[in-house]
Amino acid sequence: MKKKILQKILKILAKKVLNKYKPDVIGITGSVGKTSSKEAIYTVLKGSKKRVRQTPESYNNEIGVPLTILGMILPYTFIGWLKVFIRGFGLILSRDKSYPEILVLEMAADHPGDIKYLTELAPCKIGVVTAIAPVHLEFFRTVENIAKEKQVLVSHLKSDNWAVLNGDDDLTFEMQEKTQAKVLTFGFLDRVRVKAKEPMISHETGTQGQELISGMNFKLSYKGSAVPVLLSGALGEHQIYSALAAATVGVIYDLNLVEISQALRNYRSPRGRMNLIKGIKHTLIIDDTYNSSPKAAFAAIEVLKKFPLKEGKRKFAVLGDMLELGSFTREGHEEVGRRAFEAGLDGLITVGEKARDIAVGARESGLSQDKIFTFSDTDKAGQFLQQRIKEGDLILIKGSQGMRMEKIVKEIMDEPLKANELLVRQDESWEKR
Numbered sequence: 001m002k003k004k005i006l007q008k009i010l011k012i013l014a015k016k017v018l019n020k021y022k023p024d025v026i027g028i029t030g031s032v033g034k035t036s037s038k039e040a041i042y043t044v045l046k047g048s049k050k051r052v053r054q055t056p057e058s059y060n061n062e063i064g065v066p067l068t069i070l071g072m073i074l075p076y077t078f079i080g081w082l083k084v085f086i087r088g089f090g091l092i093l094s095r096d097k098s099y100p101e102i103l104v105l106e107m108a109a110d111h112p113g114d115i116k117y118l119t120e121l122a123p124c125k126i127g128v129v130t131a132i133a134p135v136h137l138e139f140f141r142t143v144e145n146i147a148k149e150k151q152v153l154v155s156h157l158k159s160d161n162w163a164v165l166n167g168d169d170d171l172t173f174e175m176q177e178k179t180q181a182k183v184l185t186f187g188f189l190d191r192v193r194v195k196a197k198e199p200m201i202s203h204e205t206g207t208q209g210q211e212l213i214s215g216m217n218f219k220l221s222y223k224g225s226a227v228p229v230l231l232s233g234a235l236g237e238h239q240i241y242s243a244l245a246a247a248t249v250g251v252i253y254d255l256n257l258v259e260i261s262q263a264l265r266n267y268r269s270p271r272g273r274m275n276l277i278k279g280i281k282h283t284l285i286i287d288d289t290y291n292s293s294p295k296a297a298f299a300a301i302e303v304l305k306k307f308p309l310k311e312g313k314r315k316f317a318v319l320g321d322m323l324e325l326g327s328f329t330r331e332g333h334e335e336v337g338r339r340a341f342e343a344g345l346d347g348l349i350t351v352g353e354k355a356r357d358i359a360v361g362a363r364e365s366g367l368s369q370d371k372i373f374t375f376s377d378t379d380k381a382g383q384f385l386q387q388r389i390k391e392g393d394l395i396l397i398k399g400s401q402g403m404r405m406e407k408i409v410k411e412i413m414d415e416p417l418k419a420n421e422l423l424v425r426q427d428e429s430w431e432k433r
Contacts, residue, residue, distance in 0.1 A: 006081070007062050011121050013088030014066035018122060020092060021099045025122050026249060029107045029115060029153045030130030030172070031146060032296050033242055034060065037130050038106045040246035040267050045102055047263040048253050053100040060106035065118055068105060107153065110324075111139050115152040126252060127153040127181070128164040128245050132171040133295035137326035147171040157181035164248045166241060167192035184251065186244035188237075194248045195221040199237045201308075202230055213276065213308075216240060220247055220257055227257040229264050235274040235286060236303035243267065272406060272424035274300065278414040282391045285413060288398040289405040290424050292322045294332040297398060298339050304396045305343035313392035314346035318381060318408055320399020321352035330357050337361020347388065350374045351381045352403055378404055382411030401425075 018025070028038050035058055042054035055068045067074060070091065072084045091099070107118045132147045140146045150172075154163040159180045166172045167185030176183040186194040197219040215232040218240055231243055243264050250260040269275055272290030279285045286307075288300045297319065304315055317340050325332050337358040340348050348371060350359045359372050375381040385408065389395060395412070399405035406423045410416050413423075420426045 003063075009085065010063065010066035010070075010088075013085070013092070014069040014121055017069055017088065017091045021096075023100050024102045024125040026102065026104045026126040026128065027107045027119065027122065027124035027153055028105065028128040028130065028245075029109065029150050030128075030166070031133035031135045031150070032293060033130035033238075033245075034106045034108065035270050035290070036239065036242035036273055037128060037245040038104055039270050040242040040264065041128070041249050042104050043267040044246040044250040044255065044260055044263045045104070045253065047259055048102075048250075048255060050101045050253075051098065052102045052104065054104040055106040058106065058108070060108035061110070061114070062117055062121075065105055065107065065122060069103065069122065071099075109146075109149045110136055112145070112149055115149055116156075119153060119156045124153065124157060124161065126162045126164060126249060127157050127179075128249065129153060129166060129172045129175060130241065130245060131166050131169040131295070133293050134325060134328050134332060135293040136324045137328050138324045139326075141326065143171070147175075151175050151178050154179040154181060162252050164245060164252075166245070168241075184248045186248045187241070193222065194244055194251060196240050196244055197221055197226065199240055201306075218243075220244075220261060222247070222251060222257060225257055227261045229261045231264060231267060233268055233275065235269075235276065235307075236299055238299040238302075239269060239274060271422060274303065275422070277409065277422055279389070279393075279395060279412050280386065280414055281389055281393075283389050283393045283395060283412070285409055286394065286396040287406070287409050287423065288396065289409055291401045292320065292399050292403075294322065294325075294328075294336055297322065297336045300396055300398050301336070301339045301343050304345075304394070307394055309394055310392060313394065314390070315343065316347040316349065316385070316389065316393060316395045317343065317345055318349040318351065318385060318395060318397045318399075318405070319355055319358050320350070320378075320403035320405045321354040323354075323400040323402050329354055333357035334361035334364075337363070337367075338365045341365035341367040346371060346393075348372050349381055349385060351378055351399060351405065351408075352376070355399070378407040378411075382408040386412050404430075 045052045109115050161181040163179045163181045163183045168187035185192040199218040202214045202217045216234040219226045220229045247260045275287045277285040334357050338361045341362045410419045
């Protein structure tokens with residue numbers, strides 16, 4: 001009951017603030033890649049000389065979006081909420097000349113009707129849809145229902161607005177038929193307008209002469225022009241989609257490709273999303289612990305498969321439960337296991353009851369039983385992994401948010417004192433979970 005009252009007050013305050021200041025609202029939704037796209041779009045638009053604010057962390061629901069509009073963080077006390085309301089009334093009763101001209105808002109949909117609620121609260125000038133995948137099937141039942149929910153972001157747009165769509169994803173590409181807004185598509189396929197070409201891993205030479213991976217390179221192409229782009233620290237072609245979404249928004253704001261490319265050099269993947277972290281025993285960790293779904297796990301495993309290692313060095317995948325998949329739970333986990341087998345792993349560690357089906361899929365595909373290990377919780381998995389890994393090994397760690405897979409990263413990272421800086425879910429609200 002209290003949450004509903006807070007939600008109602010926040011909605012009223014946020015709508016009044018938007019009506020007064022009239023910022024451009026860029027709404028971002030999709031099953032995967034929302035936060036990375038938000039970060040990339042914010043990075044590009046900072047170069048437009050406009051005042052820009054983005055959703056902090058994952059403030060992407062009925063509480064987080066209005067808090068972003070008001071410029072406040074989530075409070076945990078009565079006094080904190082009082083400050084939020086004072087801030088809201090202050091913005092309405094007086095004029096804040098520093099209020100953003102552009103708001104970049106991540107909009108999530110855990111249940112049917114979520115996107116409708118958020119777009120009614122904050123109507124968008126630009127709607128960005130990243131991709132559709134089988135997540136939250138516990139509530140949506142089918143992927144098609146997920147697509148219908150996400151589609152609301154573009155169907156609410158007016159004729160002078162813009163829909164920015166991932167043209168490589170069929171369900172997203174089809175949304176251009178469901179909007180009256182102007183449309184720009186992005187991706188790798190010939191049918192898109194803002195295109196990435198020639199993606200490749202970028203290398204640099206370390207201080208001791210060793211070859212290090214520095215990120216991803218690609219050519220950004222639009223209307224016959226092309227420029228090179230370097231995404232520092234990015235791993236995998238799937239991370240290029242976030243940069244493409246940002247480049248497309250940049251084009252709408254009349255930034256040229258050179259300006260966009262220069263801005264993207266400052267982009268860094270959010271914590272827990274395919275970040276390279278130094279591990280103990282001179283190992284390397286691919287930290288992808290923010291969340292997981294079958295589609296995201298496939299992409300992460302593909303990176304692991306292609307990652308160049310010296311001869312004799314080993315690859316491990318530590319994969320946790322993928323939650324809220326509904327009737328797709330078993331099939332989704334087994335398919336991830338099959339993809340894990342194809343990656344040529346030296347070790348597969350699963351965490352959680354549902355993830356046992358990952359082990360099943362890998363074993364049935366041909367992965368030797370002596371390379372498969374199952375654990376019920378992150379503590380036991382982390383302790384086992386600490387003993388198992390050797391110098392030069394590469395370890396991918398991924399799982400749904402509720403599995404807290406970042407605890408395993410902290411267990412084996414070389415500098416655990418940097419956990420607050422490098423890992424997700426390190427603030428006090430997560431300490432007891």
